[in-house]
Structures are given as structure tokens and as C-alpha cells.
Amino acid sequence: MATIVLGICGSIAAYKAADVASSLVKGGHEVHCVCTPAALKFVTPLALHTLSRNPVICTMDDETADWMPTHITLAQKADVLAIVPATANTIACMARGLAPNVLTSLYLATRAKVLLFPAMNTLMWEHKATQENVQILLKRGHDIIGPAEDGALACGSTGKGRLVPVEQITNAILDRL
Numbered sequence: 001m002a003t004i005v006l007g008i009c010g011s012i013a014a015y016k017a018a019d020v021a022s023s024l025v026k027g028g029h030e031v032h033c034v035c036t037p038a039a040l041k042f043v044t045p046l047a048l049h050t051l052s053r054n055p056v057i058c059t060m061d062d063e064t065a066d067w068m069p070t071h072i073t074l075a076q077k078a079d080v081l082a083i084v085p086a087t088a089n090t091i092a093c094m095a096r097g098l099a100p101n102v103l104t105s106l107y108l109a110t111r112a113k114v115l116l117f118p119a120m121n122t123l124m125w126e127h128k129a130t131q132e133n134v135q136i137l138l139k140r141g142h143d144i145i146g147p148a149e150d151g152a153l154a155c156g157s158t159g160k161g162r163l164v165p166v167e168q169i170t171n172a173i174l175d176r177l
């Protein structure tokens, strides 16, 4: 049984992280969801708590279970950190070592395998800034899976940017264990 930290960012695709959590729990793994503040606009801690069977960490106020901050405990415990979905903002923070929230702080404190599953508008994905940040993370040894090549996006356009399918996400996480 592995410990998987599921980082969830503020994307319209965030609700799919609930399916990923459920699937990994059914596979017998320990799943801890860590949400950015923006993710809470798209998913509820209650749903993620129920499906992951563990408390959800969103802000520093949730870090009171022990004297050690939960983002440090989870960072040390994790076998895999999977960011589902990874937004342009969080990709940028991770690439540049910025830690404005619990998830990005946990990232800096972990030495677990890191996988990112981006989802965003095509122009955001193709922007030089995002592509430079992606290259930094790849060079650091992280896996970046997706976005899907083509499809209808929630923003109304068509193109590259969709989160890859849930089954592909869970398989990629399990492959890295």
C-alpha cells in the first residue's frame, strides 16, 4: 500500500480529482488530498474527505492535527505527489520554487516522485512562460502527463488543454509506485 498525496488546483477539471482519489482508495492505497485555495471554488473538502477517507488540507488552519505542520508530515510520508489538475499558476510556482500555499509548500518539502497532470486553456498552455516552466519541471525529473492533444474545452474553444482521462491518471500514478 502506497501513500499518495493528491494535489488539487483551481481548474474546472478539479472535480475529476475526486474520481482519481476514489479509484486509488479502492486499489488499497492511502490518499491525502491537498487543495489550493482556488481549488475550493470547484470541489468541496467534504466530497474529497469522504472519497479519500482522510482529512483534506486546504489552508494553514487545517494543519493542526499535530505539532508538526501537516504539509511537512505529508511531504515526508508521500511515495508519490500527483497534481491533478495542475494549473498554469501552480506549475509556475513549482518551477520557480514559490510557496504561497500548503500544496506548493509541501512540494518543496517532499522528495517523493512528482507527477503533474496539466489542464488549461490552449493559449495558456502554449504561452512561452508556461512552456518554460514545464521544461524546468521536466529537467528536474518530474513527469508531466498531458494535457490531452485535442478536444472541446470548458472555456468554449477547441484544442490542447484538457486533463487526460481519469484511468490514464490512476495508471500513471500506479506505474510510478
Ligand SMILES: Cc1cc2nc3c(=O)[nH]c(=O)nc-3n(C[C@H](O)[C@H](O)[C@H](O)COP(=O)(O)O)c2cc1C
Pocket: 008, 009, 010, 011, 012, 013, 036, 037, 038, 039, 086, 087, 088, 089, 090, 091, 119, 120, 121, 124
Ligand atoms: C471558471 C474558471 C476555470 C479555470 N480553469 C483553469 C484551468 O483549467 N487551468 C488553469 O491553469 N487555470 C484555470 N483557471 C484560473 C485559475 O483558477 C487561477 O489561475 C488560480 O489562481 C489558480 O490557482 P492555483 O494554481 O493556486 O490553484 C480558471 C479560472 C476560472 C474562473
